[in-house]
Amino acid sequence: MTIFLNLENVDRRLTDKIIKELEAEFFPNDNNLTNYFKIVYHESASTVEDSRLREDNRASIRGIELDEKDKQLDLVKQKVKDILVRFAIDNYVVTLDPHSLNEIVILKRSEAESTGALHCRHCGMEFEDQIQLGNHLRIHYMI
Numbered sequence: 001m002t003i004f005l006n007l008e009n010v011d012r013r014l015t016d017k018i019i020k021e022l023e024a025e026f027f028p029n030d031n032n033l034t035n036y037f038k039i040v041y042h043e044s045a046s047t048v049e050d051s052r053l054r055e056d057n058r059a060s061i062r063g064i065e066l067d068e069k070d071k072q073l074d075l076v077k078q079k080v081k082d083i084l085v086r087f088a089i090d091n092y093v094v095t096l097d098p099h100s101l102n103e104i105v106i107l108k109r110s111e112a113e114s115t116g117a118l119h120c121r122h123c124g125m126e127f128e129d130q131i132q133l134g135n136h137l138r139i140h141y142m143i
């Protein structure tokens, strides 16, 4: 089983930063044996042999694949959220792909909101309506 983290909607400059953080979080020492952490490119780019060219072609990154049980989906999602919160990246949210059992997507906040999902700016938690979000927001202002 694998978990796929879709980064296609992420701004190119931000992709680098996020991947670096994901590596710090998930990349195991023995990755060359386990192939646990894998960057997934679009088909067209994966045929590019020149690594420098590929480096230039960050926009062709589809996302990260982790060789992880789908049970861990929420845990991985939470860790990705923590990364966005740590870097105060509040124009993006982390959500599960409703069409897939093992896919996490980083979306622009505006895109996520257009589908009706609301995410707390402070901790990334998801809500279905403004009232729930409003109630939740209070906990951040209590202290």
Ligand SMILES: [Zn+2]
Pocket: 120, 121, 122, 123, 124, 125, 136, 137, 140
């Ligand atoms: Zn919150």
